[in-house]
Amino acid sequence: MDAAGAETQFGRRFTWPWFLVAVLVYLGIIQGLGQLIGVDTPSSDSRFPTTESLVRNALIPIGASIVFVAALVTWLGWWGEVLRYRVPVRRWVRWVPVSMLLGSLVAMNYGHLGAQSGSLVVCLLLLGLFVGVGEELMFRGIGVHVFKRAGLSEGKVALWSSVVFGLAHVSNAIGQGAQAIIQALVVCTSGYFFYLCLRAGGVILLPMLVHGLWDTSLFSSMIGAKSAVYPGAVLLVVLQVALIIMLFNRRRAVSPTRMPTSPA
Numbered sequence: 001m002d003a004a005g006a007e008t009q010f011g012r013r014f015t016w017p018w019f020l021v022a023v024l025v026y027l028g029i030i031q032g033l034g035q036l037i038g039v040d041t042p043s044s045d046s047r048f049p050t051t052e053s054l055v056r057n058a059l060i061p062i063g064a065s066i067v068f069v070a071a072l073v074t075w076l077g078w079w080g081e082v083l084r085y086r087v088p089v090r091r092w093v094r095w096v097p098v099s100m101l102l103g104s105l106v107a108m109n110y111g112h113l114g115a116q117s118g119s120l121v122v123c124l125l126l127l128g129l130f131v132g133v134g135e136e137l138m139f140r141g142i143g144v145h146v147f148k149r150a151g152l153s154e155g156k157v158a159l160w161s162s163v164v165f166g167l168a169h170v171s172n173a174i175g176q177g178a179q180a181i182i183q184a185l186v187v188c189t190s191g192y193f194f195y196l197c198l199r200a201g202g203v204i205l206l207p208m209l210v211h212g213l214w215d216t217s218l219f220s221s222m223i224g225a226k227s228a229v230y231p232g233a234v235l236l237v238v239l240q241v242a243l244i245i246m247l248f249n250r251r252r253a254v255s256p257t258r259m260p261t262s263p264a
Helices: 016-037 051-076 079-083 091-107 110-114 118-149 154-176 179-201 205-219 233-253
Strands: none
Touching: 016 051, 016 118, 016 154, 051 079, 051 118, 079 118, 091 179, 091 205, 091 233, 118 154, 118 179, 118 205, 154 179, 179 205, 179 233, 205 233
């Protein structure tokens, strides 16, 4: 076990097999409620053609999953750890959240959003908020700390929390088919970026913001009566590829070579 893993651990003990069970419950809430109260939209090529479809297919199920995750963190007594993650990181890593925030703002399909009803746009913004809060609490909140408490190195904490994050998105195959498999592979790398956002900011609010804005930008062309093809979305793909290349080359230069010592 490394030095970080040897620190005093507060709250209840929660091992990684139980974390996987919690993830399955979390996914079951989202998919189960989606199937139970969701609205079928077979006649539309849009992901969320109406405000009702967005609320019933996404907002309510994801909102319920947030309640579950928040209750789990409360039961574990981990809020202090989950909200703050003070692990030293090199300065260049700060460009990960900065580039993702700027890329999301630039790639947003403002023209398409301007043609939609105000209620649909507000619900889209809430969707981004809900996804950012819920998924970050589960995977960068509970997940990261589960693997860290198990004594894994920071590199393995980042790896396994991102792998579980990606595999969780395979559940989208229920509504999206085989393309969810490809989505899961892409999401694995996104999970690593969100982990670096957590390291760079030291608080979970930063990856929540980055994640929420990133997904809002992705969905900005997928609401309304008809999906809109928007070239700006290519920017997010290019940015993700660039980040993958950069992290592959600098993956060993995330943590400082000399850790700061605590004052006596």
